[in-house]
Amino acid sequence: MAAAPISITLDQIFLLLRDWLVGFLPAGVRPAAGAVLGVIAIVCVFPGLFALTTVFERKGLGRMQNRLGPNRVGPFGFFQPIADGIKALTKEDVIPFRADAAVHFLAPLVLVVAVFMGFAVLPMGRNMVLVDMDAGLLFFFAMGASTELSVFMAGWSSRNKYSILGAMRAVGQMISYEVPLLLSSVSVVMITGSLSLTKIVAAQNQYTGIFPHWYVFTPWGFAAFLMFAIAATAETNRTPFDLPEGESELVAGYFTEYSGFKFALFFLGEYLGMFSISGLGATLFLGGWSAPLSFLSVVPSWIWFFAKVMAAIFVFIWMRGTLPRLRQDQLMNFAWKFVLPFTLLNLVVTALWRFMGEGWARWVVCTAILAGAYVLMGRIEMRRKHFGPRSYRYAE
Amino acid sequence: MLGEGILKGMLETAKNFAGSFVSEERLTTVEYPEQRIPTIENTRVFPFLVYDGPDWQAGMRCVACQICEKECPPKCIYIEKSKDKKPDFVGKMQIYPARFDIDVSVCMSCQICVEVCPFEAIKMDTQFELATDDRFGDLLLDRHELAKSNEYYHSIHPAEAAEVDARLAHEKAVAEAKARAAAEKAAADAAAKAAAAKPEMPAVGGR
Amino acid sequence: MSFVFYLIAALTLAGGLAAVLLRNTVHCALALTVAFAGLALLFLGLDAQFAGFAQILIYIGAVAILVVFAILLTRSSETAQEGVFSKSWFAGLVIAAGVFAVLGWAVLAGARALPLVAAAPTVTVQDIGNALVGRYVLPLEIVALLLTAATIGAVIVALHEKERTR
Structure with missing residues (x-):
């Protein structure tokens, strides 16, 4: 009996x-002050996490290539982000001569602000959500869509062919993959019957025996989760969908x-986008802040959320x-000819799941429909694959 | 099946990730300033000037022929000829570079200067730790900074240096033999002349 | 409340005016985005969350991007050298005034029919969804048909171009 209050205290x-x-x-300003504190917490925690992630990413990538990774600054190189931050702050801020100075300046700000807004509706723990909106999911996607504009602004205002190529690629890719991203989330909305992210988590925070009711453990949820993960990777411009940034070509x-600092802002925006989309994926399919096994609910809920992220x-x-x-053509073909049809099929399967009622049937x-469709579509995609020289319509 | 290759690849990197913590042999890199990999024989960074003997000025092989200056693709070599002459390794009087600068911030390590040099005077160095806080002055090396002894050349490129030494020794021997032959011939000529001159002195004088 | 309203209204109007008056076409498109964002904020100010977020998602996320793409792909992104007014500005003014008059008349006539202090209706997203697939299912289906036709048309246009170049 004594353990419960402590765990609840830790949880909250x-x-x-x-x-x-x-x-x-x-008393009059308390709600506003509480909201401000919440914003401050988000604005502090996620950039901190970003700093940690950059060093973990470099070390992890190193290990995957049988290297050690950065290990010079501080113990095991963990002060590397501080050094990087100082470097970014003290570097010269170069604005190209022909650049559109105002738009060039605004682009990173728009990106970071839009990305930060997305965190407002993510439930990061039991009762830990900044704004519990009825249309939380829609808000999240609306903010995600606004980042596209900042990418375009950055690319266009730089007056550089690489920038504009990267921006065109980024915008095209983001539009293409936003459709499956939305549609795979819609299947969750269909089952939960709500766009509110807190309600979606609450619906998953139940247990049969010790096993949770996460959506990823259902056939439609698993398929939607895979499609969501693919689309999220493309949406955040991460490898293998990092064409907009392609270091080696663009x-x-x-x-x-x-x-300098504007570059750091872009970098920050990119990683914050990763965090927010991971948080959304965890919320939609992995039960948000709920514990993976029923007896692990003693551990504070926010630990589970951040562990999943x-x-x-x-x-x-x-x-x-x-x-x-x-x-680029593989990317577009994959989006429109594989991911999108599969998410559409998954919507039908989700509706089937909803109306077939409880039971093993x-x-x-x-499972049979989804697995069959996956194998069939895989076969078709593989069969159509032809190797050979590419023809460039505009280069000949 | 679709996605199979991705899973295979992911497994491979996961193996690397876990394996690099447990087995040292997997690591392909070394901790550079503390640990170093010995350089291979043909390592090359920037050129240097070889000199023989103890004194760098007296032993400098370069004769300021300026072939390297003309051949250098990025034009990083600057040579000024001397007004006077000094003896080279054979003993022949040659001009020498009064000024020989290489801007290593421009040099692209192509080794063309080494290949065109007929005097084996310029060779590639293996020294790569040239970081400096003055990007103009300190990266423009003058002839004193460029001059390195033949022993140093032997220490960095032993096989190549031995070959060069053999060739130079051969050239010197040939040159000496030629000189000796010339001297002998001159002596013989002189002797013959002297021998011939004595009896025919009047004849010569009479001509 | 009213101060916030006037602020947002000023922002929206400024965005709209800039979209019409700026010389650089891309700047116009970006100014148009500001006007869209202002509209979304107005919706949010009226507690219409769904409409507000849908406005951002569709108008900023899709329409503005489409406009910008069109500008870039048609080589009209260069700054106009001469004046920004077209030759038929007078006709445009007349049409705009006409549309404004009709809309204003409709709003004013509708406002007269309503009680002065109406209780704000609480519309949840669920209500909107139910209305869409219940009462308004026919308009929804017609819109869907139209969009499908447009998509097929786009595909056909793309296919045609491909065949011609081969």
Whole structure:
């Protein structure tokens, strides 16, 4: 009996801390001050996580290539991000002579602000959500769509062919993969019957025996999760979908002409995008802050949320260490000819799941349809694959 | 099946990731400033000037022929000829470079200067730790900074240096033999002349 | 409340005016985005979350990007040298004034029919969804048909070009 209060205290520690701090203020401004504290927490925690992730990514990539990775600054190289930050801050801020100075300046700001907004609706623990919106998922995607514009602004205002090529690629890719991203999330909305992310987590926070009711453990949820993961990788411009940045061909793509702190802002925005999309994936399919096994609920909920986010980040890094970059036509073909039809089929399967009612029959039917479609589409894709010289329509 | 190759690749990198923690043999790199990999025989970074003997100025092989200066693709070599002459390794009087600068910030390590040099005077160095805080002055090496002894050349490129030494020794021997032959011939000529001159002195004088 | 409203309204109007008056076409498109964002904020100010976020998602996320793409792909991104007004500005003014008059009349006429202090209706996203697939299912299906036709048309256009070049 004594253990329960402590675990609950730990679970709600940040909320208690907030209430304690806000308690010093007059009653009138308390809600506003609480919201401000929440914003400050998000603005502090995620860039901190970003700093940690950069060093973990470099070390992890090194290990995957049988190297040690950075290990000079501080113990095991963990102060590397501090050194990088100082470098970024003290570097010269170069603005190209022909650049559109105002748009060039605004682009990184728009990106970082839009990405930060997405965190507002993510439930990071029990009761730990900044704004519990009825249309939380829609808000998240609306903010995600706004980042496209900043990418375009950056690419266009730089007056550099690499930047504009990178921006065009990025925007084309983001639009193409936003469709499957939305449609795979819609299947979750269909089952939960709500766009509110807290309700989606609450629906998954139930247990049969010791096993949780996460959506990823259902046939349609698993398929949707895979498609979501693919689309999320493309949406955050990570390998193997990193064509917009392609270091070897576009010299960083749309932020080629950025240096110093603005470059750091782009870098930050990119990683924050990874965090937010991982958080959304965890919320939609991996039960958000709920524990993986019922008896593990003693561990504070926010630990589970961040553990899931970091696990997703590790998979991102793992893929970056493994896969080569796709070609532009492969990327588009994959989006429109494989991922999109499969998510559409998955929507039908989800509806089937919804209306077949409880029982083992729906498991068998849904799994059979999805697995059959996967194998069939895989066969068709593989059969159509023809190797040979490419023809360039405009280059001949 | 679709996606199979991706899983295989992921497994491979996962093996590397875990394996690099447990087995040292997997690591392909070394911790550079503390650990170093010995350089291979043909390592080349920037050129240097070889001199024989203890004094770098007296023993400098370069004769300021300026072939390297003309051949250098990025034009990083600057040579000024001397007004006076000094003896080379054979003993022949040659001009020498009064000024010989190489801008290593421009040099692209192509080794063309080494290949065109007829006097084995310029060779490639293996020294690569040239970091400096003055990017103009300190990266422009003058002839004193460029001059390295033949022993140093032997220490960095032993096989090549031995070959060069053999060739030079052969050239010197040939030159000496030629000189000796010339001297002998001159002596013989002189002797013959002297021998011939004595009896025919009047004849000569009478001509 | 009203101060916030005037601020957002000013932002929206400024964005719209800039979209019409700026010389650089890409700047116009970006200014148009500001106007879209202002509209979305107005919706949010009216507690219409769904409409507001849908406005951002569709108008900023898709329409603005489409406009920008069109500008870039048609080589009209160069700054106009002469004036920004077209020759038929007077006709445009007349049409704009006409549309404004009709809309204003409709809004004013509708406002007169409503009680002065109406209780704000609480519309959840679920209600909107139910209305869409319930009462308004026919318009929804017609829109879907139209969009499908447009998509097929786009595919056909793309196919045609491919065949011609081969």
